[in-house]
Amino acid sequence: MASQTLNAILVVGPTGSIGKVLCQSLISRKSEFKRIAFFNDTSRPETEEKRALFDTFRNGGMEQVSGQYKDTEPFVGFDCVLMPLGNHAIKFQPTIIDSAITAGVRHFYTSEWGADLSVGSNWTQRYYRDKVFTREHLEKRGHDTDTPDLGWTYIQLGRLTEWSIIKHFGIDNTNYVANIYGTPEGRQSLLPTKDAVAYTMKTLKHPFSTANNGHRRTYRFHGSSPTWNEIFNDLEAITGHKYTVTYHDVETAVEKEARAKRLNDVELELEASHQLIQGRGGTLLPEPFDNALFPDIHPEPVHSVFERVFKDPETRKFIGAP
Template identity: 80%
Template sequence: MALQKTLDAILVVGPSGMVGKVLCQALISRKSEFKRIAFFNDTSRPETEEKRQLFATFRNGGMEQVSGLYTDTEAFTGFDCVLMPLGNHAIKFQPTIIDTGIKAGVRHFYPSEWGADLTAGSNRTQRYYRDKVLTREHLEKRGRDEDTPDLGWTYIQLGRLAEWSIIKHFGIDNANHTADIYGTPEGRQSLLSTADAIAYTIETLRHPFSVADNGHRRPYRFHGASPTWKEIFDELEAITGHRYSVTYHDVESAVEKEARAKAVGDVDLELEASHQLIQGRGGTLLPEPFNNNLFPNIHPESVHSIFEKIFRDENMRKFLGY
């Protein structure tokens, strides 16, 4: 029988983002199960009081802080796994992080996925996922190197994080109860709460694998629910007590919007239009089979409960523009 292993020394790169914060908090809550848990402080970025307080909270919870640049081999030494919950503008640095980690002895990476399956539909060709695709290609290339046959990775695929699905960037104006959606009322997308996505992620860290037969190169699909746009707006109206005025646009018109954004150099608008194409074409609908049954102790929260909870939370209400 091939030797089974788990991931025991964990470094989180990108700890201050929405996913990174929840991930670090979850690791702290289960720190006794790991030999080492740490977060990476990127010293090329400005220090803020909010970040100082957040990092102090992590340290007080039992996480180690390592500081440096993405090219600092020493900062990555002693870890067997690096998780990268990075935002859209930082994803492009992942190949550099991977190369530095490999040089330091890291042999397992969780790239910034926590979203749609890049192999579904036309996702792999979309601008929104360009740097995620380049990261996958880089991992696969390094995995073919003669000196790193043991290089592994984990892709966490879940459709979309439910909390992000109803923000203005994706066409929903909660302050004015209006929405511009590329697609139809019957269009579906798969949604899972951030808390459940991270709960599954932690379980995968403890899930034994073997280097034999590519067992160390793992895609997981975790499903919560796949509501239609109509069902989503029915939930929002029930929770807020306001009727939403929704305009549905032809999906392919987002192609022109993306081209205009690219022409004027507006990267955020370009990404927004690209995601509207993905969403409208069903790219955020997670294909089966799902892997929820591997971890039956997790029971995904309903979409109604997720929305109800975030509309009650003052910080999340600001995030929603409400």
Template identity: 30%
Template sequence: MAPSVLIIGASGNFGRPLVDEFIKNLSKFSKVGILTASSPLKFDEQKSRGIQVVAGSLLDPASYRGFDIVISLAGNSIMRLQPAMIEAAVIAGVTHFYPSEFGSDVGIEALREFRYFRDKRVTRDHLVATAKKNSDFKYTLLITGPFTEWAVDALYGVDKDTKTVNAIARYTVESTLLPLKPGQQKREIRVVGESTTFQGLVDALGEVEGVKYKSIYWLTKDALVEQEKAQRAEDEERVLYWSVRTLGASGNAVIGGPSDNDKFGFTPETARETFQRVYGKH
């Protein structure tokens, strides 16, 4: 039977291209839904294209009823709610959960104390505990490294507008159709485009645009001082901002180990190809 998928966070920067990719592949699923705690009217366009819109609480089992797979795209503001979301989903009969990973491997030792990923690590621990209690429960960690388009975002100090993340959306949709091995509950999927330095990304962007970006270097210790100031001020948004600013310079954003690219039906773009698609002249 074709799987059914419910998406949380469909209006975000990754949610929009992901929903579009599911719409392209609707015939492969029994249904695809969007869960929204706010007005469902903002998803009228997606509804007209075959997406089911569910209006309800992220913490109410009724919101998840009738779906096999849940894909969470929870952002910083609700990341800590994911364990409770998992509990509600399991009560409703969901058997497969994708937590909001889609980036660096938060499980490596070097990131154990990294503040920005704290709630993602807590979610991983909860998934492990849930799988031990429920033999039919499965979860997938989709580990991609930083999105190329977002690596040149103002968050990392690059003065540039960004757009979509098409390749990761394709990986996510195709992964829901990949069977797990009998008895397998945890699945890690590692997909990698191009590994390069942050300066290499900026240089590739400049080549595509025909401009030269000026690099101004911050010391990691200075960013950590700002993070500590924000912590003392109980400003969580700024704590996370300064925490993630140090990730690119640490080298810990790069995905190690063998990739699973060969499981998918397309070849990932290089950084230059991505910038050409998003920022190049058409």
């Protein structure tokens, strides 16, 4: 069976940290594709910031398609949908998938760009619940008699380097205080956003066939796997401030998660769930890695990423730095 690549790309979730970089990368390489577009979800409110961002995308050569996730028409004419959606939008992926399949789409990049769901207790963690539902939905649709050519790509990298030092994950860069569930020697796999997107772009043009499930792919891209000690050494060297770090028994997050459920506090529940994932080593990416498939990409070291993040006003705000 002949190999194929993905040539008509629609980004659903273009305003997030990964979505914006994906759109910018598609624009920079638009000559390699037949069609590139972003999805404007009309159920969400318009903001000046979003209008300005969409203007930038259109001026760069992207097409805007508008509608709601249950609509079929916006998905017509695309062979691949990228879904870099945030925590609260991931639950809509099965609806997006069904609408897009009806429109003729046959390949999906779901909201992975993170840890391996098969590691440790990840599959049963609340933080990944909607990602699991999405995978199960794809598997089910992939067994339907009318969609044997349905394919998907999972990009796994551990965690985005820039995200590893935000308050949600226990680090207060304003007061130089941290509360970490785990130990100083606990490791996590990190890859910068720009490199995660660079690898993603390569996979779009990586040939595959529908024979032997070749259209159902998982890639693991690794940057580095520093310990918490190494991360805080880097932060202290960059900021010139000593961080006061408290390490907590991982399993105490179980009660925190249960309390969040009783309070119906979704944000706290997600936070506690991720603390369990992080402390149990769930963000450590298992080998084998697929970096060698694309040897021209050289992931930026962690220290360099942190330096860059602290220098840029926008990313400083993102990590809560003064």
